[in-house]
Amino acid sequence: MVINQGHSESGMGLKFCLDLSHHAWTRPHVNRTIETMQDAADLTIRTIEAADQAGLESAWVSEDPDGWDAFGVLNAAAQSTSQIRLGTGVTNPYLRHPNLMSMSAATLDRFSGGRAFLGIGRGQPEWYRDQLGGTGSRSPLGQLETTIRLLRQWEQPPYRAGARSYVPVKDWARSLHPAQPRVPIYLAALGPKALDLAARMADGILIADFATMPFLERLIPEMRRRVESYGRDPDAFRFYARTGITVTDQPEAALRYRKTLMAVLAPLPGMSQQIVHPEYDVEAIIQNVDDAMRTRETLQRGGNFIDIRQRADFNAARDAIPDGLIEEISFVGTASTVREKLKRLQTIGITHVFLAPPSEPDPTVMTETMRELGGGDHCSSV
Numbered sequence: 001m002v003i004n005q006g007h008s009e010s011g012m013g014l015k016f017c018l019d020l021s022h023h024a025w026t027r028p029h030v031n032r033t034i035e036t037m038q039d040a041a042d043l044t045i046r047t048i049e050a051a052d053q054a055g056l057e058s059a060w061v062s063e064d065p066d067g068w069d070a071f072g073v074l075n076a077a078a079q080s081t082s083q084i085r086l087g088t089g090v091t092n093p094y095l096r097h098p099n100l101m102s103m104s105a106a107t108l109d110r111f112s113g114g115r116a117f118l119g120i121g122r123g124q125p126e127w128y129r130d131q132l133g134g135t136g137s138r139s140p141l142g143q144l145e146t147t148i149r150l151l152r153q154w155e156q157p158p159y160r161a162g163a164r165s166y167v168p169v170k171d172w173a174r175s176l177h178p179a180q181p182r183v184p185i186y187l188a189a190l191g192p193k194a195l196d197l198a199a200r201m202a203d204g205i206l207i208a209d210f211a212t213m214p215f216l217e218r219l220i221p222e223m224r225r226r227v228e229s230y231g232r233d234p235d236a237f238r239f240y241a242r243t244g245i246t247v248t249d250q251p252e253a254a255l256r257y258r259k260t261l262m263a264v265l266a267p268l269p270g271m272s273q274q275i276v277h278p279e280y281d282v283e284a285i286i287q288n289v290d291d292a293m294r295t296r297e298t299l300q301r302g303g304n305f306i307d308i309r310q311r312a313d314f315n316a317a318r319d320a321i322p323d324g325l326i327e328e329i330s331f332v333g334t335a336s337t338v339r340e341k342l343k344r345l346q347t348i349g350i351t352h353v354f355l356a357p358p359s360e361p362d363p364t365v366m367t368e369t370m371r372e373l374g375g376g377d378h379c380s381s382v
Contacts, residue, residue, distance in 0.1 A: 014346045015057040016370055019089060019242060019354045020044060022067035045077055047361040052081035054366035057352060060089025060119055060206075060240075065127055066304050071104040078112035085115045090188045090206060092123030093147040094134055098167055101147065102154045102174060109178035116178065118151070119206050120144065121188030124268070124299070131302045141193050142166040148185060148201045155182055186240060190273040195219075199226035204238030204351075210262055210329050211241060211274035213344060218276075220349040240352040241345060243331040247338055247369050254332045254356075256318065262326065263317035264308065267295035280325050292316035335372035342373060 025040045034040050048059045059077065063070035074086045086108060093101065101118070109116035122140035129138070146166040153161035160173040187198040188206045198205045205223065207216070224234040244261075246254040266272045267290035275282050290296055293312040303311070331338050331353070345353060358365060 014342060014350065015352045016245075017240065017352050017354045018048065018051045018056050018059045018084075018357065019062075019244065020047065020059060020073075020357055021062040022064070024357075025068060043361070044073060045080065047357055048077040048084065048086075049080050050358075050361035050363040050366055051355075052084040053363035054370070056084055056355070056366065058085035058087065058117065060087060060354070062089050063091040063095065064305060065095055065123075065132065066306055071108055074108050074116075075111050078108065078115070081112075081115075083115075085117055086112050087117035087184075087186075088119045090119035090121040090186075092121050093143050093167065094123050094125055094128035098147040098150040098169065099154075099172065099174075102151050103176070105151070105183050106174075106176050106178045109180055109183055110176075112179075114179040116180070117184040117186065117203075119186045119188060120147070121206075122194070126299070126302075127304060131304070139166060141197060144187070144194070145197055145201065148197075151183070151185065186238065190270060195223060196226060199223060199232070199237075200230050203236075204240060207239065207241045207350075208271060208274050209242040209244060209265065210272075212277050212329055213348075214278065215274045215276040216241070216345070216350065217348050224349065238352060239350045241350045241354075243345075243353045244356045245331040245338055245353060245369075245373070246333075246356045247335050247372060248332065249334060251327075251332045255323075255326055255330060258330045258332065259318040259321045259326050260314060262321055263289050263293055263312070263314060264305070267293055269296075269299075275329070277325065277328075280322060285320060285322070285325070288320035289317045292320055335369075339373050 024034065024043060025037070034043060051059055059074075061070040061073050070088045070091060074088070078086055091101065096104065101120075105116055105118055122144060125138070125140050125143075128134035143166050146163050150161045150163055150167065150169055153159075154174045155177055158173065159175070159177050160171060161169055162171045163169045184203040185201075186204045186206050187194065187202040188208065189195045189198045189202075190208055195205065207219070211219075220239060223239070224237070227234040227237045244258065248254055266275065266286050272282065272286045275286070292314075293308060295308055295312075298308050298311055301307075331341055342353065355366070355369065
């Protein structure tokens with residue numbers, strides 16, 4: 001589903017994607033239609049099916065160490081969908097050893113008929129190293145680079161891979177490979193070194209939620225230059241921006257949820273680099289949010305997302321986030337309001353954006369939402 005057939009620089013249209021997490025399975029009170037565990041599972045699959053029927057480009061299923069198995073969800077969805085691309089949003093090489101990641105991607109690609117992709121990131125290495133008994137490298141960037149190299153070797157004949165550093169794999173051959181010659185890999189990257197790795201080796205980047213326009217206006221041209229400097233085609237490089245698009249005439253509840261999400265994510269190490277704004281003291285805001293959430297304190301004690309939520313003062317954290325800031329960095333409001341923001345993203349070179357999951361999946365509603373935002377089968381311009 002394309003808003004515009006081409007971008008003046010990238011040659012790609014602004015396309016819609018779907019973001020899904022395991023939260024509906026653990027907090028059923030958020031959706032009144034969920035009464036049983038099976039209801040939650042059914043809702044997830046029906047949501048992906050609706051996105052497939054409506055023409056969304058891809059479905060991204062998150063994977064945290066305290067949540068669901070993303071590939072289990074994706075393989076289930078592959079059975080009842082036909083067009084939508086399916087992948088992780090994101091997993092990491094600490095949670096999944098590269099060999100397991102290769103197995104999972106190849107299996108999903110076979111089940112889906114070549115629609116799989118991998119969204120991968122650094123995760124929180126200390127969780128796997130210190131709390132889950134892992135032996136992973138203390139260099140997340142090195143771990144990511146080695147993982148990508150191994151995955152690429154296992155995709156091509158003779159399907160045999162080896163690595164000397166970070167992930168010591170000794171000449172390991174695989175008998176199963178993906179349906180695609182090359183499963184696309186998108187890197188969740190914010191810092192300069194991770195962005196450089198993406199420019200060298202990935203097919204695109206996933207930009208974290210709450211990215212501000214000043215950040216994006218600097219990032220996209222810089223990334224296109226980096227990609228080209230490595231002898232690669234910047235027009236083929238994809239920029240996925242997490243946007244959580246919610247079209248509504250009553251934005252209060254959605255904006256409150258956005259504050260809650262920002263309170264959970266932004267204090268994590270490195271997860272506020274994309275919040276750059278000349279009119280706000282972002283560093284002070286994030287510090288105040290962290291004080292209310294006790295995020296860094298909880299991480300130092302080995303806690304995970306469950307522990308963070310249990311210890312947090314969400315009201316104080318939301319109060320620490322200015323209304324003006326959350327409104328500016330959220331794609332929440334009437335269709336015309338959101339459409340104007342999408343125009344700016346398209347102008348600077350973003351290629352893909354995300355719809356928030358609907359409370360009740362309906363492909364007709366999804367299609368109408370995209371048309372209101374400027375999309376549709378005939379790809380009208382925003």
